[in-house]
Amino acid sequence: MDLSLPRLRMLRELHRRGTITAAATALHYTASAVSQQLAQLERDVGARLFERRGRRVQLTDLGVLLAEHAEEILSSVERATQALEEAGESVTAKLTAGVWASVASGLLPDALNSLARTHPGVEVRTRELAPEATAAAVRDGALDLSFVIDYSNYPMTWDPGLERAVIAVERLYAAVPAGVVPAASVMLAELAEQPWILSPPRSHFGHAARLACQSAGFEPRVVHEVEEQATAMAMVAAGLGVTLVSDLGLALRPPAVDIIALGDALTRTVSVASRTNTARRAALLLVVDAVRTSATEKGLGADSPVPAPAVPEDPTPEVPAAPGVS
Structure with missing residues (x-):
């Protein structure tokens, strides 16, 4: 029996979320693609993993059993990947990070350029998501890390399965x-x-x-x-x-x-979120350090006290007031 890791990941998401559409959204596939891959998984296993209940797909007892083992298998693969990265003479890894516009434009360019010079084996790919969605995507394994925010008057609810490293204020x-x-x-x-x-x-x-x-x-x-x-x-x-x-x-x-x-x-505080079992991953720590350095160089370092509000220097010539505004 040949069990495909991507198909096991789809099975896990279906078990977690309850519908193929929700699983597909979490994994950034179409519902049709997920449905086809799950049908192939069923053929690979040679037994019924799913049954139709109206328009919904429900896992059979065997499907639930395999989904539970999928959690263990995928966690083991993650730990093995981390161990291999740390065992090499230099760190080599591919990470996917969840970002939003101001982080992508304000922190990442300097951080990733610096990382490429000092640790060329660490490749960071980004996926732009709403800030509210990035932590969930890390928890579910769709991302390796993500940027998250807490406002001084509205801290976010924190998932105990995640850890965060403060980057900037x-x-x-x-x-x-x-x-x-x-x-x-x-x-x-x-x-x-x-x-x-x-x-x-x-x-x-x-x-x-x-x-x-x-x-x-x-x-x-x-x-x-x-x-x-x-x-x-x-x-x-x-x-x-x-x-x-x-x-x-x-x-x-x-x-x-x-x-x-x-x-x-x-x-507002900008942090990097990662799963608790991968938070000490060498490649991830290198990314956190690079981004934190970028923030510090911009005067936003989390370890420095937040200075009193000051008016940023205007880089543009003085412009007359917009018409119609009072």
Whole structure:
């Protein structure tokens, strides 16, 4: 009997998630591809692993038994891979990391270039996901590591099967159309009458931003819901509202946007999440060290105290206030 590891991984996900569609989404395959591979696994085993219950597929007792063994097999393969990496004279590994836009543009380029020079055998591939989805993808084995965030007013629920290494601490700023806020700093309450551009409340950032506004005594009037800081700032530049932006997001700022320090202290912590049984993996530790160094060089090191909010130097010429914005 020849048991394919990718097919066992699909079986494990089906057992965990209950539907082929959910398993396919977690593994970044189509439902049709997963269904075909599971049918082939059943032929490989020579016994029924699944049965149809209406439109759903349910594991038979034998299917459940094999899925439980799949957990052990895949964990053993992971441990063997880690042992082989550590036994060599130099570290060689391929890792997949979950990222989002500001991390991918603000931290990874310097970190991965440095890693390529010092440890060319470590290859890091990235997959962009919503920050809320990256930790689950690590837990389920779809990623080796991911970047996750905690806001000072909204820490995330932590999975005991994961470990995290703190990488950076970012401040949040107000991003407003040029000329709208003439002061060097602003309290959130002073922006209560402005239209807001925020990510949806289901996102960590959108929820944390709304909580901050509520703590300042108002409910933000959100006129545009967008996912990315770059998109939000482009809309700010057009005079459509105000938003919040983190240190790493400042590199994405277009002209006609002023960055104003917040009097209401609001920070977020960027960490790398990995599974507990692989957290000491040599290649993973090298990636964490490279990214942490990149953050420190940008003044965002987690070991340094967070400085008082300051207005970042404006890299663009002064631009007149956007028309129609008061």
